[in-house]
Amino acid sequence: MSTQTRRSIMLTAAAASLAFAATGAAAEPVNLGVSIPAATHSFMGGINYWANQAKKDLEAKHKDLKITIRTAANATEQANQLQDLSTVNKINALVVFPFESAALTRPVANVKAKGAYVTVVDRGLTDTSAQDAYVAGDNTAFGRIPAEYIVKTLGGKGNVVALRGIPTTLDTERMDAFNAVLKVHPDVKLLDAKFANWNRDDAYKVTQDFLTRFKEIDAFWAADDDMAFGAMRAIEQAGRKDIKVIFGGAGAKDMVKLIIDAKDPRIQANVSYSPKFIYDAVKLTAEARLKGEKLPATTIIPSVLIDKANAKDFYFPDSPF
Amino acid sequence: MSQPEPAGGIAADLRRPTGTPWAERLASVGPIVGLVLLCLVGAALNGDFATLDNALNVLTRTAFIGIIAVGMCFVIILGGIDLSVGSMAALIAGCVIMFINWAAGSGVSPLIAVAAGAGLAVLLGAVFGLAHGVLIAKGKIEPFIVTLGTLGIYRAYLTYFADGGALTLQNNLADLYAPAYYGSVLGVPIPVVAFLVVALIGAAILNKTAYGRHVQAIGSNETVARYAAVDVEGVKILTYMLLGVCVGIATLFYVPRLASASPTTGLLWELEAIAAVIVGGAALKGGQGSIIGTVVGAILLSVISNILNLTSLISVYLNAAVQGFVIIIVAFLQKGRR
Numbered sequence: 066m067s068t069q070t071r072r073s074i075m076l077t078a079a080a081a082s083l084a085f086a087a088t089g090a091a092a093e094p095v096n097l098g099v100s101i102p103a104a105t106h107s108f109m110g111g112i113n114y115w116a117n118q119a120k121k122d123l124e125a126k127h128k129d130l131k132i133t134i135r136t137a138a139n140a141t142e143q144a145n146q147l148q149d150l151s152t153v154n155k156i157n158a159l160v161v162f163p164f165e166s167a168a169l170t171r172p173v174a175n176v177k178a179k180g181a182y183v184t185v186v187d188r189g190l191t192d193t194s195a196q197d198a199y200v201a202g203d204n205t206a207f208g209r210i211p212a213e214y215i216v217k218t219l220g221g222k223g224n225v226v227a228l229r230g231i232p233t234t235l236d237t238e239r240m241d242a243f244n245a246v247l248k249v250h251p252d253v254k255l256l257d258a259k260f261a262n263w264n265r266d267d268a269y270k271v272t273q274d275f276l277t278r279f280k281e282i283d284a285f286w287a288a289d290d291d292m293a294f295g296a297m298r299a300i301e302q303a304g305r306k307d308i309k310v311i312f313g314g315a316g317a318k319d320m321v322k323l324i325i326d327a328k329d330p331r332i333q334a335n336v337s338y339s340p341k342f343i344y345d346a347v348k349l350t351a352e353a354r355l356k357g358e359k360l361p362a363t364t365i366i367p368s369v370l371i372d373k374a375n376a377k378d379f380y381f382p383d384s385p386f
Numbered sequence: 387m388s389q390p391e392p393a394g395g396i397a398a399d400l401r402r403p404t405g406t407p408w409a410e411r412l413a414s415v416g417p418i419v420g421l422v423l424l425c426l427v428g429a430a431l432n433g434d435f436a437t438l439d440n441a442l443n444v445l446t447r448t449a450f451i452g453i454i455a456v457g458m459c460f461v462i463i464l465g466g467i468d469l470s471v472g473s474m475a476a477l478i479a480g481c482v483i484m485f486i487n488w489a490a491g492s493g494v495s496p497l498i499a500v501a502a503g504a505g506l507a508v509l510l511g512a513v514f515g516l517a518h519g520v521l522i523a524k525g526k527i528e529p530f531i532v533t534l535g536t537l538g539i540y541r542a543y544l545t546y547f548a549d550g551g552a553l554t555l556q557n558n559l560a561d562l563y564a565p566a567y568y569g570s571v572l573g574v575p576i577p578v579v580a581f582l583v584v585a586l587i588g589a590a591i592l593n594k595t596a597y598g599r600h601v602q603a604i605g606s607n608e609t610v611a612r613y614a615a616v617d618v619e620g621v622k623i624l625t626y627m628l629l630g631v632c633v634g635i636a637t638l639f640y641v642p643r644l645a646s647a648s649p650t651t652g653l654l655w656e657l658e659a660i661a662a663v664i665v666g667g668a669a670l671k672g673g674q675g676s677i678i679g680t681v682v683g684a685i686l687l688s689v690i691s692n693i694l695n696l697t698s699l700i701s702v703y704l705n706a707a708v709q710g711f712v713i714i715i716v717a718f719l720q721k722g723r724r
């Protein structure tokens with residue numbers, strides 16, 4: 066590839082961006098740092114996978130983009146890495162998934178003070194002036210979509226039980242959204258909701274007890290696919306035929322595969338809350354910065370219904386999640 | 387742990403049997419009384435509690451913790467502790483799954499692959515237990531530290547092998563292995579049978595063999611045991627191995643249940659197993675404890691969460707508090723021992 070073609074492409078791009086956004090600064094090479102927690106459980110495994118995937122795809126696509134990924138085992142290590150990214154790697158853009166909000170606010174603010182553009186993912190900082198943009202998943206839709214699907218599939222009448230995660234604000238947001246839908250459909254009754262800690266084994270036990278306790282259950286909502294797997298095993302073992310819907314959440318690859326294969330009539334839908342949002346965050350930040358543009362202050366990556374029609378777009382066999 | 391005044395130890399030993407008899411008797415039946423009361427409460431709250439299906443569900447899910455608790459009972463009577471059993475179970479489960487997938491993939495007949503995988507579980511448990519025993523007995527490191535270290539090591543390796551996700555048995559192999567958990571003998575689920583057999587063998591070893599008496603002697607007073615020509619180091623190594631084998635057996639029945647292992651597998655099993663042993667009447671400082679008590683303790687712990695799941699009287703946020711209250715009350719019932 067000749068320098069001339071490249072320069073002309075750049076010129077065109079620069080002209081286009083000038084025409085597009087008169088306020089945007091002139092485009093310059095983007096040196097983007099990505100700071101994420103290490104893969105200690107499946108969801109973080111997914112975050113790591115998608116961050117690396119973003120690096121591969123985007124660096125191939127944009128010649129003026131360099132992405133450096135750092136994974137940290139704890140908040141202190143992450144703070145040190147942020148310092149290194151800023152002083153050693155000289156990044157001018159940062160995508161950070163903070164371990165903890167409070168502990169990392171100052172280190173992130175320091176990176177921003179040195180002139181880098183900062184996008185924060187999933188966990189917001191305690192001082193929002195330390196960030197330029199915030200990208201997160203949609204927990205309300207995570208609870209609303211399964212409720213709407215269950216109401217629709219049951220024809221507005223039936224019994225539901227729910228498996229919740231670990232008592233956290235995130236879990237409460239999901240449960241509240243689920244309940245809000247059921248409130249307008251009083252004929253769909255939530256028999257009970259118990260915590261199963263986003264854990265297959267706990268979900269198995271709680272499901273067994275739900276099956277003992279309730280003789281007529283039409284739908285199971287397990288607010289996470291790991292729990293849905295535990296619930297499925299317990300339902301199979303009990304040989305119960307009354308359950309018409311099992312709805313998980315987050316779109317784990319094995320669950321999406323079940324939807325594609327359409328083997329189980331009870332599992333025909335899921336809701337996305339994919340660790341892929343780190344991919345989106347890196348992509349949005351990189352592409353905006355290459356054009357010298359800014360991101361909106363807050364971007365919510367929508368959680369959408371996954372069903373047979375679009376399941377293929379959510380199936381990533383190489384991801385660990 | 388090893389006091390330099392053996393005379394005091396002997397005197398204390400001689401004094402123990404002369405404790406108030408009624409308190410002794412209450413102490414030994416304390417956990418059973420607790421379990422019976424709990425079952426009555428359960429039956430009163432939900433008619434489905436006292437069904438055979440529910441009882442078998444509870445016993446089957448108790449089997450893992452129960453089998454581990456039998457081994458833990460020996461270690462605690464010895465005056466030791468093992469914090470790593472949950473992580474160890476997770477790592478063994480992961481290794482077994484990888485091994486079976488690999489063996490079946492390289493042309494071995496699936497049935498042999500599964501059987502060898504089950505054997506591997508017990509072997510790995512024994513090896514891990516041996517490592518603990520040697521580090522504790524020969525290396526003279528506190529068991530708390532050794533097993534706290536391995537707790538982190540085992541789980542980290544599992545996470546590494548699983549790439550942060552889950553290790554899953556291939557479908558046809560999972561179906562082949564499933565009867566080990568879901569099958570039953572004369573209507574009794576196989577894990578329950580295994581639990582019973584392990585408990586019976588454990589009780590026989592603890593009460594009827596020289597080794598069992600040595601374990602109790604070391605836990606009562608290590609120095610006295612040493613003077614009495616007990617091979618303290620050998621017994622310690624063997625005891626940690628025995629617990630490792632129990633973890634291996636529990637895992638071999640755990641794998642077919644969900645056919646997967648993830649970094650959250652076996653989380654906090656160590657505390658459940660230790661709680662079962664202590665609720666069952668053992669002293670954390672060593673020297674006393676019983677297998678029957680341990681079995682009852684393990685069942686009691688599962689019954690609490692079973693009852694909580696079968697009712698919605700109490701806010702779900704308070705479930706853990708109820709467990710805490712019941713554990714303390716049962717411990718109070720058997721306080722005559724102290």
